[in-house]
Amino acid sequence: MPRLSAAGRHAVTFTLNGTDVSGAAEPRMLLSDFLRQVVGLTGTHVGCEHGVCGACTVQIDGAPARSCLTLAVQADGCDIRTVEALAGPDGSLDPLQDSFRAHHGLQCGFCTPGILMSLDALMRVRPDASEAEIRDCLSGHLCRCTGYASIVRAAVAAFEKARGGARES
Ligand code: FES
Ligand code: FES
Known part of the structure; x- marks a missing residue:
């Protein structure tokens, strides 16, 4: 206490x-x-x-x-x-961050830290999460810039890559 x-x-x-x-x-x-x-x-x-x-x-x-x-x-x-906690000590991006960069999953970036922390938590417990589960995870986040399509694309690609099915932008 x-x-x-x-x-x-x-x-x-x-x-x-x-x-x-x-x-x-x-x-x-x-x-x-x-x-x-x-x-x-x-x-x-x-x-x-x-x-x-x-x-x-x-x-x-x-x-x-x-x-x-x-x-x-x-x-x-x-x-x-x-x-x-996500980036390496040398500033290297973790796979989720790298996917957001590659798939243009952010614009102003204001919403991005929260989204990354929710997705990172999901990836740790559900690396096989479906797109529906990923969308459900993202449903708790508001973004005023992207229209969400690129966020979903970046997140789905990161999960696919993490389980070995790489998808490029
Ligand atoms: S600042 Fe916490 S949910 Fe919006
Ligand atoms: S990228 Fe600007 S609020 Fe999401």
Whole structure:
């Protein structure tokens, strides 16, 4: 359980992309704000701030979750992954990111981190996911740029490639 400090803030500690992080959070502070403002990782985007757009999606203990609907104190002791976990240390793109690049799955990119984290979570538990399952996964995300066709194409291609049936753009 988080510990309450004299200043009325809670000490929060969790694993973030494989590294332990700690910080102080007011009881009402959102996980999205904690990640961006306390930890300084701004890859997690904040759009609607009420659970609708999916831009703020991260993984909590392996499952996709809206970080704008999660209090920072609720993340105490959890294993959190954000979009920063995807690329390699040398900046090389992971297969999902590379497929979005190859298939033009983004324009402004505001929605992209959340989409990638949902798809990455799906790929880990359902590498054989059908296009219908992939579309269902994407249904929790709003994109104001692409019209979604290129996102679906990029996601389906990434899953196909991951199971050995490479499809080029
Ligand atoms: S910012 Fe969290 S769902 Fe939109
Ligand atoms: S690429 Fe701009 S909101 Fe999706």
